[in-house]
Amino acid sequence: MTPLKFAVDDGSTNVKISWIENGEIRTVISPNSFRKNWKSAALRKDKKVFNYTINSTKYTYDMTSDKALETTHVDYQYDDLNLLSVHHALLQTGIKPGPVKLVVTLPITEYYDAEDCQKNEDKIERKRENLMRKIELNKGELFDITDVEVMPESLPAVLSTLLMQSVSQFNRSLVVDIGGTTLDMGVIVGEFDDVSAIYGNNEIGVSMVTDVARKYLAAADSDSSYLVANELIKQRDNLDFVQEVVNDESQISLIINKIETKIEELGKQVAHEAKKFAKNPNRVYLVGGGASLIYPAIKAAYSTLGDKVVLVDEPQEALARELCLYHSDGESVEMPAQELPVQEVVNV
Ligand SMILES: Nc1ncnc2c1ncn2[C@@H]1O[C@H](COP(=O)(O)OP(=O)(O)OP(=O)(O)O)[C@@H](O)[C@H]1O
Numbered sequence: 276m277t278p279l280k281f282a283v284d285d286g287s288t289n290v291k292i293s294w295i296e297n298g299e300i301r302t303v304i305s306p307n308s309f310r311k312n313w314k315s316a317a318l319r320k321d322k323k324v325f326n327y328t329i330n331s332t333k334y335t336y337d338m339t340s341d342k343a344l345e346t347t348h349v350d351y352q353y354d355d356l357n358l359l360s361v362h363h364a365l366l367q368t369g370i371k372p373g374p375v376k377l378v379v380t381l382p383i384t385e386y387y388d389a390e391d392c393q394k395n396e397d398k399i400e401r402k403r404e405n406l407m408r409k410i411e412l413n414k415g416e417l418f419d420i421t422d423v424e425v426m427p428e429s430l431p432a433v434l435s436t437l438l439m440q441s442v443s444q445f446n447r448s449l450v451v452d453i454g455g456t457t458l459d460m461g462v463i464v465g466e467f468d469d470v471s472a473i474y475g476n477n478e479i480g481v482s483m484v485t486d487v488a489r490k491y492l493a494a495a496d497s498d499s500s501y502l503v504a505n506e507l508i509k510q511r512d513n514l515d516f517v518q519e520v521v522n523d524e525s526q527i528s529l530i531i532n533k534i535e536t537k538i539e540e541l542g543k544q545v546a547h548e549a550k551k552f553a554k555n556p557n558r559v560y561l562v563g564g565g566a567s568l569i570y571p572a573i574k575a576a577y578s579t580l581g582d583k584v585v586l587v588d589e590p591q592e593a594l595a596r597e598l599c600l601y602h603s604d605g606e607s608v609e610m611p612a613q614e615l616p617v618q619e620v621v622n623v
């Protein structure tokens with residue numbers, strides 16, 4: 276059996292996974308929400324329970340637990356939770372488990388060495404090995420990961436956009452990736468002729484907004500997981516949904532206000548960092564799950580660029596989709612090595 280190939284952007288809060296099925300690209304987003312120990316069998320037949328074991332430690336997938344284990348730290352890239360989340364995401368594709376080859380991602384600042392700006396082979400190897408470790412699913416079958424290739428996060432997300440717009444070799448495109456826990460940026464020269472600078476900040480991400488949402492939800496007798504809080508951020512204009520998750524309805528307007536204020540703050544912070552990092556790029560592309568939240572602030576910060584500030588289609592899935600497209604025909608894309616030093620790296 277030839278292994279299937281999946282492109283996996285295994286971010287700290289969501290795994291985005293793309294593959295080609297009958298000539299079409301498909302994508303699934305699988306949120307990370309695991310806790311220790313197992314769940315008892317579901318009463319309803321249509322509710323599947325996912326109980327995993329890694330090295331005799333038991334884990335379960337739990338969408339709504341407020342005890343969900345944190346995946347929002349850099350070490351997540353190399354630990355049990357990463358192994359769990361990738362396997363769990365593979366099971367969400369609906370494809371029968373079998374041997375698979377994966378293309379996965381590492382944050383820019385892990386992928387490239389801050390010292391000499393070259394690929395950090397140690398970290399790349401560490402991630403590969405972590406994903407080939409043994410894991411079991413109780414009463415079920417898992418995919419067999421036979422090979423893992425590692426790519427940097429963010430930058431490849433705009434590969435086809437750049438090619439389609441046939442930008443000149445003098446063009447400098449700033450890519451801003453705002454995910455659950457990190458802000459990554461890079462400057463691409465031309466149609467990926469070069470990557471001239473990279474930036475990573477583990478302190479700025481949508482989780483700033485999520486934390487505020489959780490805090491005010493808890494104060495309204497509605498303790499919730501990251502997942503529920505994130506859904507609330509997305510659906511903050513949908514009153515039916517809001518009423519469903521907030522128990523103390525008198526607090527609804529306060530909660531929504533706090534969320535809106537934090538979104539604005541996030542936008543301002545990202546815009547400030549972006550301007551510091553790349554003052555006058557020719558184009559700006561926004562990717563990552565939080566892209567739509569910060570779009571207004573970035574557009575304002577680069578107002579002279581007008582519609583050259585682009586919110587990429589389906590920004591959260593963009594990277595997985597692009598990686599899938601570029602690896603689909605068996606040939607892999609070489610990521611250029613850095614020419615200039617990493618401008619700022621905040622590793623917390
Ligand atoms: N339409 C949307 N509106 C607002 N927030 C969204 C939307 N879609 C996704 N998000 C939020 O974006 C975040 C996830 O983005 P993404 O999947 O890019 O992060 P990640 O890759 O897991 O994190 P990181 O890149 O920091 O490791 C979550 O907090 C999610 O709730």
Ligand SMILES: [Mg+2]
Binds near residue numbers: 286287428455563
């Ligand atoms: Mg990401």
